[in-house]
Amino acid sequence: GAVVSQHPSWVICKSGTSVKIECRSLDFQATTMFWYRQFPKQSLMLMATSNEGSKATYEQGVEKDKFLINHASLTLSTLTVTSAHPEDSSFYICSAIAGYEQYFGPGTRLTVT
């Protein structure tokens, strides 16, 4: 089946720095990828829809200048958390869409100290 990878799987950064998370579809091309955020013991919250070659579409309440998304190719989308703060600490999951199904990455645990 289709595989989506994320890198890194976990990252610790200092407050005020920026962190980039990569999401790759390994064996298929994805014109659309999604970025989710998940707080402990909660469901996934959609942050934005990433479309190859165009600007991302952000959900209401998500700061687009803070969470920069770049979908540079059909197999790669990146999420950059700029000027990270402790409240940005979370589990970030991406998915790539293929028709009716979404294939999820394994997630990235971000801890901001």
Add this chain to the structure above:
Amino acid sequence: AQSVTQPDIHITVSEGASLELRCNYSYGATPYLFWYVQSPGQGLQLLLKYFSGDTLVQGIKGFEAEFKRSQSSFNLRKPSVHWSDAAEYFCAVVPNRDDKIIFGKGTRLHILP
């Protein structure tokens, strides 16, 4: 508004007992239906999906789910749970092809030895 409801936040069953996790959706037409499982600190794993056809679908790890149009439900079942089934379970729907996926809030399954 379109929504997915998992009415049980927590469920506890004894190892070897049967399991049913409830899921209801509110859409006009039949959406594409999914069940995912998530272990702590891990990404999502697809258990099973329903697109059309036979309303009883078989998934991995001995799980099955039944789509009932009249009840707008897609309940997940397993005849005999194992301790390794303890995890968070998410029901999800995709209203139409290429739509973003909508998750329920999840049900945490606890297994008693």
